[in-house]
Amino acid sequence: MSRVVQAARGWIGTPYVHQASCKGAGCDCLGLIRGLWRELCGAEPELPPAYTMDWSEPQGTEALWQAAARHLTAKPLRDAAPGDVILFRMREGSVAKHLGVQSQAGSNETRAMPGRGRKRSARPGGRTGTARPIGQAEVVNSGPAFIHAYAGHGVVESPLSPPWQRRIVARFHFPKELN
Template sequence: MSTASREEFVKEARSWIGTPYQHQGRIKGVACDCIGLVIGTARALGLTDYDIDGYGKRPDGNLRPVMESQLESVPLDAAQAADVVLFAWASHPLHVGILSDPSHVIHAYLPNRRVVENIIDERWRAQIVAAYHMPGVV
């Protein structure tokens, strides 16, 4: 397995900004979803060949267990740049993003219809339910 610095991981994730949103998309500049952004970033740096597919557009309760089986859980208050955060809406974990720093997240966000980098305001922070470290990021 390769390794990458936190800075390299964030730089690669930022290179996806502007990529149009498409459910289960995996191609930088063409289309991706939130999981596709995380997987694509990790693949570009040689950190994984794993993928998650076959998931629906609606919450089915599988996202959190899949995240926990592939990534290393970290306490929310210890999450750093390059860590992956899990968001929940109406108690359903259904969205992920990559922290670019403790106050910003890069994510493929359907309402924006593309990969964007947003500030994590109080509303967003209240929806973060878990944080994970990508194996190989040092």
């Protein structure tokens, strides 16, 4: 398992708090990536400007994409690997404004996970799906999965289902020595 995925799984169960980046206390999707950077690379290369919680930015600037390109290494969309930072455009015509970490690659087949206390994970379209139990390292999904912070759910590991995959617009990796 990559160091990035191992570190990201340590954030599962962190509550969703807009613009925060504190493991166990609160973070949003950018805060998860910022916290992982601090954990794996050291001091953050820059602090983010204020940003809205919704998917629309009036100026239409791809600020998140531009910042990722400045500090992470871009890679082809088709070259998915655990530890990748993935950028999503949630609505056509809006800026790309959601991030996650690919936790596993593979097919889209899922399997039932034994146990209790599963955390539910929201998926595009308002549907919910089963994610990992909070604080446990078991993997729910034998197919592609990702770890992200989602309003109302906190940091969860979710299947990277076709609706999510269609929204991926860019893929990056942390500095090579971390993977």
